Amino acid sequence: MWFSISIFVFIWLRLTVAYAAIARRADLKALLTSTRWSAKTIISFPGSESFTNATERWTVFDPPTYSAAISPSTEADLVKAVQLATSNGIPFLATGGRHGYTTTLGDLNEGLAIDLSLFNRLEIDKSAGTIKVGGGVRFRDIYDPVYTAGFEIQLGTASCPGMVGVTLGAGVGPWGGVHGLLIDALLSLRVVTAGGRVINVSKKSYPDLFWAFRGAGANFGIVVSATYKLQEQVNEGESLVADVIIPAEKNASYFELLQSYDGSLPENLSISSFITYNWTIDAPQITASWAYIGPEADGRIEFAPLLALEPIIGAIAVYPWNKVITSVAGGADAGLCLDGGTHNIYTLNARNLSAPTYEATFEKYSLFYKEYPEARGSSLQIAIFPNQAALSVPDSETAYAWRDTLAHVDIVFSWGSAERDLTEVTDVLGRELRGDFAATAGYPDLAVYVNSAHGDETLEQIYGARKLPRLAALKKAWDPENVFGFNNALPTRYP
Template identity: 50%
Template sequence: MSYYFIFSVICLLFARGGFTAAVGYPSGPVDLKAALSKPSMGWTSPNILSFPGQQSFINATERWTVFDPPTYSASVTVRNEADVVKAVKIARDLKIPFLATGGRHGYGTTLGNLKNGISIDLSLLKTVTIDKHASTMTIGGGVRFRDMVDPLFAAGFQIQTGTCSCPGMVGVTIGAGIGRLQGLYGLLSDALISATVVTASGKVLQVSETSNSDLFWGIRGAGANFGVITSATYKVQPIINNGIFTSIDMVFTAAQNVSYFNTLASMVNGNGTFPAKLAAITNVLYNTTSNQTEIITNWAYAGPREEALRVMAPILAVQPVFTNLTDVSWKNLNTETSFGFDAIICEPLGIRSIYSAALRTVSSNTAISVFAKLVDFYAKYPEGRGNTISLESFPPQKVREIPDSTSAYPWRQTITYLLIELSWEAGSSVGDASNALGLELRKDFAATSGYPDLTVYVNYAHGDEKLEQIYSAEKLPRLAALKKTWDPENLFAFNNPLPTHYP
């Protein structure tokens, strides 16, 4: 049986961010089209503006998920930094809320608080410049992962990324940026050297360890709260093993779930058994061909096949019912692994409600219990069979080695990231039951996560979490002080917003 066509939905989620900034005031009674279209605005091009009813507006505002989305009355597709400054200033002056977006993959429900705002579309800021001598790459704020992998690989380099090709790279970075190579290189935000930020006042700042260093600290973990990032420069790494990864896609039946989760937990929790070059993505979903709940996984190793098979021996010993062993170049790692479903995963305009938890340890008992609950749910709610869970087990070695004080990101001890992706067809009545399931499963995993409370990676936040569960009580005083300094009027108020005072 071929497993390339067996899934109606598979959602291997990644270190998505998607929204580079979120800014807002209550909408005022203003003719927005007239205000934006004034010749005195001095836009780069008259075609920069679009409004509801136009195809260009749809192109500029189309989102990955339409669950609890923001709404817009106008879009500005910027062509340079000066356009961004003008858009921010007019939104502030007119008291119109706005979001600046790159890949438009942000899915936190706090974004839905924006109504009738301005979309600042960064998608044309797509330059990719590589300095081979300095081992750096500078990208525009609209670059998606898929835009930079080919030129970077051709130059002989790689960089840590998420596990999907379509999210905006800057949007992922400002939440921290988790992914397969973090065991070797750290988080994507750890690779960030500098950024150009347009603040709420319309100022253009260069931020780095030596310039506006406090803001540089804050944008790496809470960046959507402080400005629109128009460009970013990263440290890149020479390709290893000639850029070739060993990838194994596997399928395990429902009857194998106990053995699989026991083995996974023993590997990721064990001392030294989950090496820095290894990453595993585990998905539980309903297979509409076999009519049963299954485990679909991808295990990828940044090294030669012989070495990879030795490292993966424990999970292979569980005897998957299907395997696809391939050698994959780094540039194609996201698109040619996980049964090649990147194209489907990246399809826009789906209903997707996300719940998540960061796990310092993986409890096999919890995973086994959750598997059973999903089996029961799929049986009771056939319309909810598009709901899935993912466990992204990324090695923590380099992440933990970098001091916690380096950036605003607080959860460097995490070994696995839980994603509960709830998806249903428009008009279905299963939405409430699905969200209730998501809350229950998140609570189950949080109770055995190794953290004292629910802990959530900000790019995966649903929007109902406490501030402390996203940013940590330890980081919040400094973050609130930064918010008061750089955004005292709380213009950046839609993407898991920070307060200006804490506690």
């Protein structure tokens, strides 16, 4: 009898949730279609091309789901959308590039997608040396205008993510040694708050909130636009890049070479190494891109230890700042930026480099490729970025907790949607590998860059325990109802 009642209650609860979702979808459609919007604002619903354009993501692994989408064309319409959602208890998520992949995004069900793609303007003030970008601008949009104006700015390693979204987490990348983090170039933000107010945030205007936006910004508002300080070009904007494949018999020597840079990486040198599967030779391999921001002659000196291993050279070439991200590794950026893939991702930060850990990881990845051939599109990246300029900024300046990070490890499991579901097996291996790396990473506990968090980490592992009391107090002040709560949400009280 108890079993029968339990089954009845379970079915009743499931039906209640389903009917509630259907009702909310109907209510949301009525709310949106009965509201007056600007002529260029787009309202869309599932099944339409406009809806796909407003919601398509880089990864479809554990994604948010939506009943409707709005692509506001004006700041007033963006405010109206936020007020409509909050006053009616409708969950929402505002996105620029939709490149985020934390699984906490999947907690949003049948909500409202706020697509910022129409906020795509950028303005460069050459005399002030600044750039202002809308919330929908992607990195690829700024390359040519910034370079042509005679400047550069610190970048990530892909062209497709939204510039503002990357900034809010910190903005790490190869330029960390010479220019610092992207948040270090940030001058001000124009923000729509949880209460539907529009405010300008900077060191002089709401300085506490500006502190929080630089490292935990997804928790505090929707950025309409952001203004950055541009940088003078290093070496007239030219970098030397070597793309290589490491012969299998040299794997151990290569990992030892990486470890030799522990504590001694030059500020101009970044090293990105990948474990991938080579379909031509039917075996796993290590590929690498070494980049030197500076004169070619100096770069070749820095590349000498790499070249002494006699790797297979894909290219050694000089690239201008506006072309380097899209050109290296044979233009791999174009493929890596394709939307709609299934990617289950685990990551961590390291301030130590460990050859034994890398060797053991290569062996485990090799076994994974052998057992799950449908997942041979998976990869593992060890991105070693210099941090001299990032460390020159006091830790107290921003909410970001991991300025001393030297390497970012991305464990990326990918498989086709038509294949068997590998979620369980990749979760097990992902956590195992993340734990292996964390054991030698040099932090007391797992440390994770918020933009790359899987979603199962603790608050301390993402934001740093020393930052959380102030962040929680600001969350309580600015978003007590947690409407911005789907991207590794902060609490309103800590501890």
